[in-house]
Every structure is written in C-alpha cells, then in structure tokens.
Amino acid sequence: MLSVVLLAVVGVLGRVFGWLLLTTTLGPTAYLLLAHPDSEAAQVRNAVLGHTAATIWGLACLAVFGLWSNPSVVEQHGDSLQQIGAQALAVGLTLLALLVLNADHPPAAATALLITSGITRPGPPLYGMLVGLAIVITAAALLAKIPWLRQRTRQTVEDQSR
Numbered sequence: 221m222l223s224v225v226l227l228a229v230v231g232v233l234g235r236v237f238g239w240l241l242l243t244t245t246l247g248p249t250a251y252l253l254l255a256h257p258d259s260e261a262a263q264v265r266n267a268v269l270g271h272t273a274a275t276i277w278g279l280a281c282l283a284v285f286g287l288w289s290n291p292s293v294v295e296q297h298g299d300s301l302q303q304i305g306a307q308a309l310a311v312g313l314t315l316l317a318l319l320v321l322n323a324d325h326p327p328a329a330a331t332a333l334l335i336t337s338g339i340t341r342p343g344p345p346l347y348g349m350l351v352g353l354a355i356v357i358t359a360a361a362l363l364a365k366i367p368w369l370r371q372r373t374r375q376t377v378e379d380q381s382r
Contacts, residue, residue: 270328278335292338
C-alpha cells in the first residue's frame with residue numbers, strides 16, 4: 221500500500237511540474253525498497269549504482285548504435301535490429317556492471333531498456349525518469365527506516381505470501 225501512495229505522489233508531482241516522473245522502472249524499485257528493505261537488492265547503494273550504470277550503458281549504446289535521435293519502438297511499432305542490439309547490449313553491460321560492483325538491483329535492467337528503446341529519450345524524458353528515481357529511492361529509504369511502518373510493511377508482505 222505504501223508503494224501505491226509513493227508512486228501516486230511521484231506521478232502527481234510530475235503532473236504539477238510538467239515532467240513525466242513516473243516510469244515503469246519505479247514500481248519494482250519502490251516495491252523492493254519498501255516491501256523487502258533488508259534484501260540486498262533493496263539497498264540504496266545498489267539502487268543508485270544499478271540505475272546509474274543502466275543510464276550510462278543505455279546512453280552509450282544509443283550512441284554506439286547510432287540511435288540517439290531515432291524514433292522510439294512505440295513510434296515505429298516495433299524494434300529495428302539496431303535497437304534490439306542496443307537493448308541487449310545495454311542490459312548485458314548493466315548486469316555485468318552490477319556484478320562487478322556487487323550491487324544487485326534487478327529493476328535497473330528496465331532502465332537500460334527504457335533508454336535504448338527510445339521510450340525514455342535523452343533530454344526531458346530521461347531527466348524526468350532520473351528525478352522520479354531519486355524521489356522514490358530517497359523517500360523509500362527514509363520510510364523504510366521508520367520502525368512501526370517497517371514492521372507493518374513486513375507483516376503485510378508475510379500475510380500476502382501465505
């Protein structure tokens with residue numbers, strides 16, 4: 221439930237300021253940080269390093285494959301072979317970086333895909349996603365430190381898994 225509230229707040233903030241802050245990578249990140257705050261994948265360090273690595277590799281693959289100003293997969297109604305190559309390589313390099321950095325955070329792979337598919341383009345869409353991630357990671361990390369809230373969230377997760 222806390223994830224719902226946090227994501228709704230981020231979405232409303234984006235609407236107020238005219239930026240798309242709420243992207244598909246935020247949901248899994250919020251879930252991990254709030255529902256499983258003690259897991260390795262939910263560590264703030266891992267979330268920050270994961271999404272940073274994904275952003276760097278996503279942008280690098282856009283440049284290497286000549287896709288910087290290419291239409292998104294949505295606009296094209298499909299992936300070109302260049303986009304498929306960029307997507308696969310960006311995700312692979314992101315996962316390798318996470319392994320090398322010992323920073324497990326699976327939602328980062330979605331960030332790499334959003335960038336290389338052209339859905340989150342360099343410029344305002346990318347900035348919005350990064351601002352949204354910063355808000356979610358910061359707020360979730362702070363909320364996960366509140367003892368009574370942490371206990372209640374843990375209990376809800378345990379109840380749902382039965």
